[in-house]
Amino acid sequence: MTDVLEPVSQENAEPFLRNHFKGSLLGPGDAAYDEVRAVWNGMHDRRPSLIARCTGAADVSVALRYATASGRAVTVRGGGHNVAGTSVADDAVMIDLSLMNGVDVDPGTETARAQGGCLLRDVDAATLAHGLACPAGVVSHTGLGGLALGGGYGWLARKWGLTCDHLLAAEVVLADGTVVEATEDDHAGLLWGLRGGGGNLGVVTRFTLRLRPVGPVHHHTGVFPLDTAVAALAGYREFAEKQGVDLHAVATLKRAGHHDWIPRRLRGLPALFLTATWFGDPAEGPARTAPLFAAAAPDATLTRVMSFAELQALGDHGEPHGNRYYTKSCYLTDLTEGPIAQLLDSTREIESPLSAIDFEYLRGAISDVADEDSAFPRRDAPYICTVSAQWTDPAEDPAHAEWSRRGVARLAEWHYGGAYVNYLQDERPGKVAEVYGTARYERLAALKHRYDPDNVLAGNQNIPPAAHPHG
Ligand SMILES: Cc1cc2nc3c(=O)[nH]c(=O)nc-3n(C[C@H](O)[C@H](O)[C@H](O)COP(=O)(O)OP(=O)(O)OC[C@H]3O[C@@H](n4cnc5c(N)ncnc54)[C@H](O)[C@@H]3O)c2cc1C
Incomplete structure (x- = not known):
């Protein structure tokens, strides 16, 4: 722990900051201000009073003490990707960590x-x-x-x-x-x-x-029109739930894109994509992933061996910075006929070609960690599902947000309870406790x-301080 810190009063907060902060400070009017305050979700156009671009722990300490002494709210920005935009707030001090990337x-x-x-x-x-x-x-x-x-x-x-x-x-x-x-x-x-x-x-x-x-992986994707999606998703369930941990299978419902491998008749239409990724010996990959496509034949498939680096960047272009996003997410108890029917109804109602519903079977090593070993909850949840609207025109905000909300609400009968904290956006009070x-x-x-007894770090999915009820 550092030595006892010198007290900072409201009167000396500004000189304290200017004398001790080693990084750069940006305010409204500075050239880089708009670029740095912008976060990934274009829905959140907020204006901090100060952006403290920190170079290390000492700068973070100075910025926090300055903010507290001057009575300002604080937000912390890592990658700026939080869908709820918790890393930026009007009139707050943004502690920007983005230069600290070593x-x-x-x-x-x-x-x-x-x-x-x-x-x-x-x-x-x-x-x-x-x-x-x-x-x-x-x-x-x-x-x-x-x-x-x-x-x-x-x-x-x-x-x-x-x-x-x-x-x-x-x-x-x-x-x-x-x-x-x-x-x-x-x-x-x-x-x-x-x-x-x-x-x-x-x-x-x-x-x-x-x-x-890690090493190269075998990656196998199939696309299905919605009229074969019920059978294909039943096949996904049977396949995903019995796999060992070297196989990860994901389902996505969205409008098919205009890629060479997608049949022309499917492009632009709502479709199902199933993907199996095999992390064992790539030579075994084709035999390991093919059974995912046994229940229903996909209209087209794409099979590749790729480096782990390529796999990590596969999703990079689908969710670019600055578009508008609204996400609802839930855990699901199962993927039986009931939730499949609801998911397909939501897919038919997709209005934006950029929106998508993703779900996947979890468990494996996630649920092997003892429940009490970390603050992370719901390790046993079988499925996670996100209904993510993405669009560009602010005039369309209400329609797309409503599609996302409806998509998760209609799955209520199969909700496992709780939610993934990193996918929370626009929630009712009490959701974090849930x-x-x-x-x-x-x-x-x-x-x-x-x-943090004074809840200085409140720009997050906040858990207000409380003495433990049992002492
Ligand atoms: C395109 C995209 C893809 C995603 N994919 C996945 C995925 O595959 N798996 C998954 O689990 N999640 C995923 N997420 C969700 C992601 O985990 C959250 O959005 C997360 O908040 C992003 O972290 P960030 O540092 O970029 O966010 P920021 O918006 O910078 O920060 C969010 C909050 O995190 C806290 N924070 C950030 N850094 C620090 C720090 N160093 N110290 C203390 N607090 C900090 C702050 O409270 C801050 O308010 C994805 C999100 C997006 C936008």
Whole structure:
């Protein structure tokens, strides 16, 4: 922990900031202000009073103490990808970590130390040079910070677990500006809370991550018109639920794009895409993935062996910065005829060619981690489903948001309960408590009470501080 910090009063807040902050400070009117305040979801056009572009933990500490002394709200920006736009707020101080993107890899111990503002591709670029990766998300321009602290589902989640399951230690700037290292031995409760509790407990300036060996993968996608989708999805269920952890299968419902491999008759129409990715020996891939397509014949398939780096960037172009997004998500108990019918109804109602419904069977290593070992809830959830609207014209906001809301609401009978904290957007009060469940929420609120008693870090899916009801 740092030495006792000098007190900062409201009167000396400005000189304190100017004298101690090493990075750059941006305000309205500065050339780069609009570029840096912009976040991935174009729905959130917000204007912070100050953007503090930090160069390290010391800068984060100064910015936090300045904000508190001057009575300003705080947001923390990692990759800026949160769909709810929690990293930017009007009149707040934005603690921008995006310049802090260095990664050190130790191939001997299969670990990496990644700064708090890394994008997933920064981490991959450093680790893949050693044939290693930290399991993370499926779009390489997503921020490590928000993704890892909320959980982190991705291609390798069934095989190795979530990103937060790979968090071995963290350098954290607490709300009062002190810097601590959270490990299994020191601040172990804090480390527990960082594994799924979101950005509530502190600003992580360095993640120490466990890495896993990776290599080329066999990737097999099939496209189906909606009239064969019921049979194909029943086949998906049968296939996905009995696979070992080297096989990951995903389903997407959206309008088919204008790619060479898609038959012309399907282009522009609502369609089902099933994808199987095999992480074992690529030579075995065709035999391992083909049974996904046994229940119904796809109209076309695309089969490739690709490097792990290519796989990690596959989703990069489908969800570009600046478009408008509205996402609802839920866990599902099963994928029987009832939810399939509802999902297909939503697909027929898709208005934007950019919107999509994604769902996948989870379990595997995700549910192998003991429930009490991390703040991440609902490890046993069988399926996760997101109904993601994407469009460009602000005049269409209400229609697309309503499509997304309706898509999840009509699945209510099969909701598993809770939700994935990183996919929350525009939720009713009480949703965050529901995400974690009572015991876990109370434990997180107690940690918040210890590490951020004044709720300085409130620009997130917030868990207000509360003393533990049981002492
Ligand atoms: C295109 C896209 C693809 C995605 N794919 C996946 C996926 O495959 N798997 C998955 O699990 N999720 C995925 N997500 C969701 C993603 O996990 C969340 O949007 C997450 O919040 C993004 O993190 P960020 O750092 O980019 O976000 P930001 O908007 O920068 O931050 C969000 C919040 O995280 C906190 N935060 C960020 N960095 C830090 C830090 N260093 N210390 C403390 N708090 C911090 C803050 O509270 C902040 O408000 C995806 C999102 C998008 C937009």
